[in-house]
Amino acid sequence: MTVDDTAPAVVEVHGLSKTFGQVAALRDVSLTVGRGEIVVLLGLSGSGKTTLLRHINGLESPTSGSLTVLGEDLGALRGRELRKMRGRIGMVFQQFHLVSRLTVLENVLTGALAGLRGPRLGIAAYPRDLRRRALSQLDRVGLLDKAYQRADTLSGGQQQRVAIARALMQSPEILLADEPVASLDPESSDQVMALLREIAAENQLTVVCSLHQVELALVWGQRIVGMRSGSVVLDSPAAEMTRETAMRIYGRMTASLAESK
Numbered sequence: 001m002t003v004d005d006t007a008p009a010v011v012e013v014h015g016l017s018k019t020f021g022q023v024a025a026l027r028d029v030s031l032t033v034g035r036g037e038i039v040v041l042l043g044l045s046g047s048g049k050t051t052l053l054r055h056i057n058g059l060e061s062p063t064s065g066s067l068t069v070l071g072e073d074l075g076a077l078r079g080r081e082l083r084k085m086r087g088r089i090g091m092v093f094q095q096f097h098l099v100s101r102l103t104v105l106e107n108v109l110t111g112a113l114a115g116l117r118g119p120r121l122g123i124a125a126y127p128r129d130l131r132r133r134a135l136s137q138l139d140r141v142g143l144l145d146k147a148y149q150r151a152d153t154l155s156g157g158q159q160q161r162v163a164i165a166r167a168l169m170q171s172p173e174i175l176l177a178d179e180p181v182a183s184l185d186p187e188s189s190d191q192v193m194a195l196l197r198e199i200a201a202e203n204q205l206t207v208v209c210s211l212h213q214v215e216l217a218l219v220w221g222q223r224i225v226g227m228r229s230g231s232v233v234l235d236s237p238a239a240e241m242t243r244e245t246a247m248r249i250y251g252r253m254t255a256s257l258a259e260s261k
């Protein structure tokens with residue numbers, strides 16, 4: 001898929017640093033993401049991936065630097081405006097965060113709660129058009145036949161696909177996926193990554209996805225942004241990257257360890 005270079009950037013991060021007490025979680029990070037791009041943030045645990053994603057979603061505020069997301073300066077947004085912005089950004093997590101005792105369909109419907117007033121109990125409490133949309137999202141992720149099953153009866157890979165359907169209910173313009181396949185077996189991982197890529201292409205959806213496995217990043221990323229100790233140490237199209245280059249993200253010691261395997 002081609003990215004329109006003339007379109008305004010969807011995410012622009014400038015000189016972003018974040019410290020938690022003594023810990024520098026992000027150091028002078030700059031990053032521009034265009035509409036429809038799929039960017040993989042690749043780095044070891046502790047390299048700052050989650051912290052960067054949380055900044056893009058406005059859940060953390062920078063110690064220094066700035067972020068422009070969907071054309072808005074995040075630092076200038078407060079209260080209702082910030083919540084509105086968050087409504088344009090979908091999130092998917094490693095641990096799925098489904099409500100296990102609810103049906104799959106109800107879990108998907110909760111993705112629309114931000115646009116509704118008050119909590120809803122039971123499927124019938126949601127407007128018919130939303131129920132129809134939720135079913136079509138479930139169909140999109142290949143799980144229509146599971147709609148009325150309890151969420152905790154599904155496999156991990158299926159649960160993550162439900163979480164993706166839930167995120168799509170808010171018609172996001174950006175999807176942030178924080179290690180979406182870290183708890184999954186290789187086959188389910190590939191299914192989930194393939195789904196993210198298809199959805200991004202179909203909907204011109206921008207996806208920023210963190211991963212810690214080089215192999216997955218090389219197969220599924222269009223562009224790989226390597227992070228180490230809070231800094232961006234590499235930013236390149238996946239097609240131009242070899243496993244050896246990608247391993248540099250992990251530093252010399254881990255690279256030689258991996259090579260000796």
Ligand SMILES: Nc1ncnc2c1ncn2[C@@H]1O[C@H](COP(=O)(O)OP(=O)(O)O)[C@@H](O)[C@H]1O
Pocket residue numbers: 020021023024025043044045046047048049050051052
């Ligand atoms: N709320 C927090 N309070 C203190 N330290 C934090 C907090 N969030 C993240 N950190 C630290 O910031 C660094 C980056 O963490 P994180 O963004 O979670 O990395 P990753 O997602 O790549 O594993 C780590 O050293 C982590 O311990």
Ligand SMILES: [Mg+2]
Pocket residue numbers: 046049050051178179
């Ligand atoms: Mg993380």
